[in-house]
Amino acid sequence: MELHITPTAEQVLTDLADYFVAQAGRAIAARGRFVVALSGGNSPRKLYKLLASPAYREKVAWPQVFFFFGDERNVPATDAESNYRMANEALLEPLGIAAAQVFAVHTTLPPAAAAAAYTRTIQGFFGAEEACFDLALLGLGDNSHTASLFPHTPVLHDASVGAREVLLADKNVFRITLTAPLLNQARAVAFLVYGEDKAAAVRHVLHDARDVDEFPAQLIAPTGETHWFLDQAAASLLPKH
Numbered sequence: 001m002e003l004h005i006t007p008t009a010e011q012v013l014t015d016l017a018d019y020f021v022a023q024a025g026r027a028i029a030a031r032g033r034f035v036v037a038l039s040g041g042n043s044p045r046k047l048y049k050l051l052a053s054p055a056y057r058e059k060v061a062w063p064q065v066f067f068f069f070g071d072e073r074n075v076p077a078t079d080a081e082s083n084y085r086m087a088n089e090a091l092l093e094p095l096g097i098a099a100a101q102v103f104a105v106h107t108t109l110p111p112a113a114a115a116a117a118y119t120r121t122i123q124g125f126f127g128a129e130e131a132c133f134d135l136a137l138l139g140l141g142d143n144s145h146t147a148s149l150f151p152h153t154p155v156l157h158d159a160s161v162g163a164r165e166v167l168l169a170d171k172n173v174f175r176i177t178l179t180a181p182l183l184n185q186a187r188a189v190a191f192l193v194y195g196e197d198k199a200a201a202v203r204h205v206l207h208d209a210r211d212v213d214e215f216p217a218q219l220i221a222p223t224g225e226t227h228w229f230l231d232q233a234a235a236s237l238l239p240k241h
């Protein structure tokens with residue numbers, strides 16, 4: 001596991017954008033394509049805008065990049081809460097990514113059916129190969145959730161490799177998430193976490209004793225490489241080296 005800690009959120013975004021470019025180059029050189037699982041929420045919006053900016057857009061062979069989603073909210077794709085909508089507005093649409101390169105969750109289906117359909121989509125894409133993202137981008141909630149692996153939800157103990165529906169009982173809403181075993185098959189995982197409000201969660205996940213029901217992001221332990229891109233504020237409660 002590699003920690004990348006920089007003084008400001010802007011530098012974290014630049015570091016991760018550079019890492020994304022390097023991973024894309026390596027994957028395309030080795031296998032002719034770069035398959036990425038995108039994170040949602042708010043933190044990655046600035047990363048996606050940076051990747052679509054003039055400074056970065058020429059650095060990636062975008063026609064060779066395929067996009068999946070690590071999780072999705074059970075809302076229409078036009079909803080302000082939709083992870084697809086956020087990624088589309090910040091990254092996919094500005095870069096003119098073809099629809100055939102984007103695999104969104106079909107939230108028009110009931111949650112369990114949407115999760116099952118997404119599992120089939122992923123299996124269909126990878127075919128006979130093991131489903132293996134070249135890069136899974138992840139975030140971290142202040143309650144230590146990642147993707148939609150929320151504290152004390154049954155999906156945390158789901159050993160299947162695919163997508164599952166998750167009920168957030170306190171809000172009475174569903175999410176669709178990739179399971180931890182699927183995320184852990186990724187060649188690389190990169191967490192993007194900035195801001196003081198994430199400092200306690202970062203410490204819980206990276207330093208405290210293992211308790212995946214309380215701190216679900218502890219489940220992420222890929223066979224490939226793991227990188228944490230943090231600003232100083234998010235890293236402020238980690239023990240000093």
Ligand SMILES: O=C1O[C@H](COP(=O)(O)O)[C@@H](O)[C@H](O)[C@H]1O
Pocket residue numbers: 039040041042043044070071072073083138139140141142145146147148192
């Ligand atoms: O709800 C979600 O939250 C996490 C963290 O989002 P952030 O904006 O606080 O970084 C995110 O990784 C996940 O994809 C999203 O659906």
